[in-house]
Amino acid sequence: MFVVTLTFGTNKSRANELMQGHNDWIRRGFEEGVFLLAGSLKPAAGGAIVAHNTSRAELELRIQDDPFVAEEVVRADIIEIAPGRADARLSFLVA
Template sequence: MFVITLRYLAPMEQIDAVLREHQDWVDAQYDEGVFVASGPLVPRTGGVILAAGLPREQLEARLETDPFRRQELAQYTVMEFAPRRVAAGLERLQG
């Protein structure tokens, strides 16, 4: 499982101009079963994504297709961890 953090590198006006395209990209990752949870940081300086089900290399290749990344609007950090315990209903997250 992966925790991905995004930190915005551009003014909010530039982020908001690409937000719909980014959200469509995020929706596609959910549709394919890759993303487990996602959302903005508070305050809105970036975001967090939880991802599972792909090797790191494939995940990083997917992240390269995010409109925020393609337009150099956000910096990404990918951290891998091995969940040893999960809440009921989230067993698929244990690798």
């Protein structure tokens, strides 16, 4: 399981211009069963994604397809988590 933080980068001012492509990229992540959650970092610091059903290498490639990352609107950082315990509602995340 992974947590991806997308913190604003040098081209933050291009966010509105690239928002549709970024939203399409997020939608595909959900449709393909990789993204579990996506949302904003507060206050106005960027975004975050919880991902699973993928390898780190595959996730890194997927992230490079995000127009926000490609155009340096955000910088992506990946935190890998090996769940050992979870609430019953999230038991599918425990390997």
